Amino acid sequence: MNNSDLKQIWLEKFKTAPQTLSNLKKVEAVGAAFNTNIDAVLKLSGEKLLELIRANGLTWDDLSSVSKTRLDAGVDVLKGIFKCFSRGIAEEWIAEDITVYNWMVDNLGYDRLQMGGQCGIVSNALGACGVRRMYVHANSLPKLQADQFLPLNNIRSFDELGTDRPAYQINRVSDIPLIHWIIEFDRGDKIELDGHVAICPKANRFIATYDPLNLNLVIDNNFLDNMKTQKLDFAIISGFHALTAENNGQALIDKAYPLLKGWKKDCPDCIFHIELASTQDIVIRKAIVEKIAPMMESIGVNERETIDVLEIIGEQALAQKCDLETTSENLFKGILKLKENIGAPRIQLHMFGLYITVQDKSFKLSPENNLQGMMTAACVAAHKAKIGNIDNCGCDPLWSYDQHVSDIGLDELKTLADFIGDENLIKTGIGEYEGYDVIALPTIIVEKPVTLVGMGDTISSISLVASK
Numbered sequence: 001m002n003n004s005d006l007k008q009i010w011l012e013k014f015k016t017a018p019q020t021l022s023n024l025k026k027v028e029a030v031g032a033a034f035n036t037n038i039d040a041v042l043k044l045s046g047e048k049l050l051e052l053i054r055a056n057g058l059t060w061d062d063l064s065s066v067s068k069t070r071l072d073a074g075v076d077v078l079k080g081i082f083k084c085f086s087r088g089i090a091e092e093w094i095a096e097d098i099t100v101y102n103w104m105v106d107n108l109g110y111d112r113l114q115m116g117g118q119c120g121i122v123s124n125a126l127g128a129c130g131v132r133r134m135y136v137h138a139n140s141l142p143k144l145q146a147d148q149f150l151p152l153n154n155i156r157s158f159d160e161l162g163t164d165r166p167a168y169q170i171n172r173v174s175d176i177p178l179i180h181w182i183i184e185f186d187r188g189d190k191i192e193l194d195g196h197v198a199i200c201p202k203a204n205r206f207i208a209t210y211d212p213l214n215l216n217l218v219i220d221n222n223f224l225d226n227m228k229t230q231k232l233d234f235a236i237i238s239g240f241h242a243l244t245a246e247n248n249g250q251a252l253i254d255k256a257y258p259l260l261k262g263w264k265k266d267c268p269d270c271i272f273h274i275e276l277a278s279t280q281d282i283v284i285r286k287a288i289v290e291k292i293a294p295m296m297e298s299i300g301v302n303e304r305e306t307i308d309v310l311e312i313i314g315e316q317a318l319a320q321k322c323d324l325e326t327t328s329e330n331l332f333k334g335i336l337k338l339k340e341n342i343g344a345p346r347i348q349l350h351m352f353g354l355y356i357t358v359q360d361k362s363f364k365l366s367p368e369n370n371l372q373g374m375m376t377a378a379c380v381a382a383h384k385a386k387i388g389n390i391d392n393c394g395c396d397p398l399w400s401y402d403q404h405v406s407d408i409g410l411d412e413l414k415t416l417a418d419f420i421g422d423e424n425l426i427k428t429g430i431g432e433y434e435g436y437d438v439i440a441l442p443t444i445i446v447e448k449p450v451t452l453v454g455m456g457d458t459i460s461s462i463s464l465v466a467s468k
């Protein structure tokens with residue numbers, strides 16, 4: 001079957017998305033912990049990047065022979081941006097020294113501030129879609145942070161006295177704002193330096209983080225105490241990725257472990273999902289995969305995060321293969337390894353053009369419901385990419401409702417269908433492999449996205465919660 005016939009089939013299937021989206025209004029309660037911050041977003045052109053590279057005396061060789069992924073000085077920020085720009089990839093590097101933050105203030109500036117951190121982003125997304133009580137953990141909640149929450153009464157957090165209030169109305173006056181730099185670039189933009197040319201193959205972003213509270217996994221006990229009394233349907237967990245071994249990260253994970261165990265014990269019916277996020281420190285990545293992820297019912301990853309985890313579970317060859325040929329077939333093999341190694345009942349990959357969920361037959365949410373959730377997530381994500389936000393997604397029709405799925409997505413879906421030996425997957429999105437349910441969805445691609453940051457968090461959380 002050719003792609004235009006398939007596009008028609010998927011357009012028909014996507015017609016249920018508005019109904020699934022409105023069903024989110026029936027979900028009682030979701031909790032999101034731990035990382036909420038403010039993102040300072042900057043769209044950087046190749047021209048401006050080149051100017052900064054020259055002003056800081058960096059050569060092509062300095063930029064193309066980067067091995068560390070930590071920010072010790074301002075020039076490291078430029079190396080990180082160049083790496084992501086030239087490869088079209090997404091990474092987040094951590095700075096532990098305030099001089100790097102000051103360098104960014106002085107040299108980069110920003111276009112706008114917006115909600116940041118997996119938990120903050122997920123809370124605004126699910127809150128806008130109408131989840132009845134969306135509880136968000138914030139280890140710092142001064143007015144500037146509260147201003148990034150949508151002004152909705154269903155998005156809730158805790159003030160310094162532990163009172164449950166709409167998050168946008170809270171102002172914990174002694175807290176400090178936690179600002180991360182999000183540097184976005186466009187596909188096709190280029191840099192010419194020392195006789196070499198780098199052309200950005202895919203719109204993407206580099207994140208430079210200086211955040212003393214999230215780096216120390218500071219936890220608001222008022223939040224945890226309260227969550228135990230709530231009948232949560234889902235909990236979305238993230239925020240370990242910013243820890244580093246040098247900064248006591250392992251001990252912080254050890255400290256969080258019993259807290260999460262206790263939370264899970266008190267909410268036995270809640271589905272816990274972890275968004276793995278870009279974790280540069282290998283010791284920490286290992287600790288997340290070995291200690292935290294096995295407690296979870298569901299895991300969310302993108303292409304890069306899949307490769308990063310493969311590298312630390314003894315699957316270097318497959319990691320390399322996924323890196324060289326980032327196809328649905330290789331990544332599918334990758335997420336199967338992750339699922340089996342971690343023992344996760346459900347795993348979802350969001351790759352360029354395609355989402356794939358693999359889950360146990362006994363998983364609480366059926367493959368059909370998962371597909372509904374994933375289609376809804378694809379519509380919300382495309383709307384966000386095109387319009388720049390989803391602030392009214394519970395009320396207004398989404399831009400994406402009548403858009404066709406992408407050729408890239410369909411081609412990747414065909415590759416996956418060939419691999420699992422089930423041609424029907426191309427039309428139904430539902431198949432089986434080695435005793436697992438496989439749900440795969442070609443998605444809508446927005447050519448010139450207004451924004452991409454937080455896309456993975458939005459996709460994972462809406463896919464899961466809208467599957468209920």
Ligand code: GLC
Binds near residue numbers: 035037118121456
């Ligand atoms: C990471 C970054 C945060 C960003 C988020 C988007 O958590 O630290 O700044 O908003 O990723 O996914």
